[in-house]
Each structure stands twice: as structure tokens, then as C-alpha cells.
Amino acid sequence: xxxxxxxxxxxxxxxxxxxxxxxxxxxxxxxxxxxxxxxxxxxxxxxxxxxxxxxxxxxxxxxxxxxxxxxxxxxxxxxxxxxxxxxxxxxxxxxxxxxxxxxxxxxxxxxxxxxxxxxxxxxxxxxxxxxxxxxxxxxxxxxxxxxxxxxxxxxxxxxxxxxxxxxxxxxxxxxxxxxxxxxxxxxxxxxxxxxxxxxxxxxxxxxxxxxxxxxxxxxx
Numbered sequence: 001x002x003x004x005x006x007x008x009x010x011x012x013x014x015x016x017x018x019x020x021x022x023x024x025x026x027x028x029x030x031x032x033x034x035x036x037x038x039x040x041x042x043x044x045x046x047x048x049x050x051x052x053x054x055x056x057x058x059x060x061x062x063x064x065x066x067x068x069x070x071x072x073x074x075x076x077x078x079x080x081x082x083x084x085x086x087x088x089x090x091x092x093x094x095x096x097x098x099x100x101x102x103x104x105x106x107x108x109x110x111x112x113x114x115x116x117x118x119x120x121x122x123x124x125x126x127x128x129x130x131x132x133x134x135x136x137x138x139x140x141x142x143x144x145x146x147x148x149x150x151x152x153x154x155x156x157x158x159x160x161x162x163x164x165x166x167x168x169x170x171x172x173x174x175x176x177x178x179x180x181x182x183x184x185x186x187x188x189x190x191x192x193x194x195x196x197x198x199x200x201x202x203x204x205x206x207x208x209x210x211x212x213x214x215x216x217x218x219x220x
Contacts, residue, residue, distance in 0.1 A: 001118045001155045008066035010192040013122075014052035015059035016093050023198050026086045030203065034196035036185045037127070037141065041199075043134040043181055049189050060097045072100045076120035078111040086197075087124050116149040125153070132216075134181045135168045142184075142193060156193035 019033045032040070035051040063069055073094075077087045084105060091101045101122075106114065115123050129136040140151035143165050147155050164180050164187075171177060188194070206213050 002121060004067040004071060005121060006066055006068065007192065008062045009068040010195065011052070012059045012062035012066060012097065012099070013094065014192060014195050015055045015062065016097065017052075017090060017195065017197070018054055018093060019197055022086055022089055026082060026089065027198060027200070031198035031200050034199050036189065037194055037196055038134045038137045038181065038185065039199040042129075042132055042137075043178075045178060045182060046185065048182060049185055056096055063097050063099065068099075072102055074119075074121045075101050075103045076111060076114055076123040077103060077105055078108050078125075079105050080108075083124055090124070112149075115153050118148070118153075118155050123153075135165070135177075138181070138184050139165045139168065142188065154193045156191070158187060158191060161187045 023031045094101050144157035146152040167180050
């Protein structure tokens with residue numbers, strides 16, 4: 001909603017963030033790098049997505065072209081120890097090219113309300129799906145009819161993506177759904193409404209006497 005936070009600013013941040021470092025320190029290696037909003041365990045056909053590899057020089061070039069250059073960026077985060085640590089690392093990484101980031105740490109209710117209203121320039125938040133399907137990482141969070149508290153907290157709208165996401169609701173045929181998800185990920189990787197950081201992983205201790213154990217992708 002804030003026009004100075006344009007694609008060049010988003011690319012600058014994408015090239016700056018050291019996801020491997022965040023996973024090793026903040027997440028204690030209990031995650032994998034995210035290049036799209038959809039976890040690979042639910043959709044592994046993501047080879048067509050080109051990840052943003054760390055490059056301070058490219059990040060600086062992008063930032064120089066953005067109207068956000070020189071503006072203070074308000075970074076909203078909930079008062080959660082892990083999130084605060086990650087946000088501090090991100091703030092330090094952004095300082096490398098001169099982006100001034102002011103963190104605002106809030107209790108969960110105030111944070112959720114402020115983000116839903118579109119007050120933040122940036123915010124750090126997790127998305128947990130309700131069911132094990134890529135659609136649940138896409139329709140609630142990126143369809144234009146879900147602005148604000150309904151899930152699309154970045155107020156992102158793209159008519160082409162809306163059509164694809166509506167298609168996912170209607171067609172059960174796997175091959176067509178896979179193509180729709182692939183197209184969605186290309187659009188999101190181009191527009192960058194989110195900058196995905198990681199997908200959490202789980203660690204299991206299994207007795208050698210247990211046979212045929214296989215973790216489920218998503219459980220309640």
C-alpha cells in the first residue's frame with residue numbers, strides 16, 4: 001500500500017538476507033530455506049523458481065533505484081524471543097547498504113491489528129496452514145478479496161493471480177492444479193509481496209523397534 005516500497009526495495013532486501021545464517025543461528029538448523037511461500041514437502045515442483053542468492057552489490061544497486069532510499073523503514077514484530085532475534089539479524093543485514101530500520105516490538109494482539117490495517121512498512125510473521133494443500137498457502141494470503149485480517153495482510157492484488165487461485169478451488173485434477181501452483185509461484189517470485197525466509201522442519205526420535213514410520217506433512 002506504500003508506493004515507495006517498490007519492487008526495487010523488495011529485491012534489495014531479498015538479495016541482502018542471509019537465510020542460511022538465519023536458519024543456523026535463529027532456528028538452530030530446524031528449518032530449510034524458503035524460496036516460495038509453499039513448503040517443498042507439499043509441492044516439490046519448484047525448480048522453475050530462481051532463488052535470490054546473497055549479493056550485497058546487487059542489493060545496493062536495487063536500493064539506489066528505489067524511492068524508499070533514505071526513508072526510515074518501520075519494522076513491526078510480535079514480542080516473541082525467536083522473532084525478535086530474527087528481526088535484529090535482519091535489521092543488521094539491511095544496515096549494510098544504508099537502510100535505516102526501526103523495530104517496533106508489540107504484544108500479539110496489537111501487532112496483529114496494526115499489521116491487518118497495513119500500518120507497517122515491514123513485518124515478520126509466520127503462516128501455518130489448516131490443511132496439507134499448496135492452495136492453503138496461496139488463496140488466503142494473496143487473493144485480493146482477502147485484504148487485511150482475512151489473510152492478505154500485505155494488501156497485494158494481482159488479477160491474473162486471483163484467476164489462478166480461484167481455479168485451484170474448482171479443479172481437482174492433479175496435473176492442472178500443479179500447473180496452476182507453478183504459475184502462482186512465478187508471479188509471486190516476480191512481484192515479491194512476501195520475502196519467504198524458511199520452512200520449519202521437525203526432528204523425530206524413533207526406536208529401532210518401530211517399523212514403517214513416516215512423518216505426515218501436516219497434522220493437528
